[in-house]
Amino acid sequence: MSSGTEHEDLFRRAYAANFEPLLAYALRRVEQPEDAADVVAETFLVAWRRSREMPPEAEVRLWLHGVARRVLANHHRGGVRRGRLGERLRQRLRPVVAADPGSEVPERLTVRAALAGLGESDREVLMLTFWEGLEPREVATVLHVSPAAVRTRLSRARARLRDLVGDDLAPPGHVLDVMAARAPEEGR
Structure with missing residues (x-):
């Protein structure tokens, strides 16, 4: 019997004899059952990779x-890191979400509707430039085109957006004439 086959046989026997006990071990130590399955799978992956270091059968369980x-331990550290990262992302997203009152201002809704009416290429170049604040050379890098192509696309996209929206958007704020209409008096 070759040495490779011997190690494979030892691994198969170790897997068959220890899968369920290791799963029970992991289930008692994690919050989610699917995490226990991941832990056992990773354990046997390590065992497969290190099968030549595996001790004799009498000691393999330990x-x-x-x-x-x-x-x-790695799983728990990873969970802590993911939790911290998630909290940092939530903290960073709060001001971004709160800072965009786009859904509250009619003019911004008009612009959003007009953007939706543009082609994907026009919309992307405008959004990268104005919403993400990228320079044409940076937009060129993102889109994998030349800066000259970005400037041309940007010029055309602005013109198309202007055609859809018009030039006479009121300054940002509330639309006063909607609220200025007199309410009918009672009894008339």
Whole structure:
């Protein structure tokens, strides 16, 4: 029997004998059952990669538990990191979301509707330039085109947007004439 086949056989026997006990071990240590399945899969992946280092069968169970323990530690550290990252992202997104009153201002709704009426290329070049604040050379990098092509697209996109919106948008704020109409008096 070759050495490679011997290691594969040892791995198969270790897997068959220890899968369920390792799954139970992981289930008791994680919050979600699918996380336990991931821990066991990662444990056996490590065992497969290190099968030549695997101890004799009498000691393999403890060795696998040691591997599973390290995998669980990595899993928990990863969960803490993901939680911290999620919180940082939530903190960063709050001002961005709160700073865009676009859905509250009729003129901005008009612009959004006009943008939706543009082609994808025009819309993207306008949004990258005005909403993301990118320079034409930066937009060119994002779109994988030359800066000259961006300037040309931007000029055409502005003209098309102007055609859709018109030049006479009121300054940002409330539309007064909507609220200025007199309400009918009662009894008339």
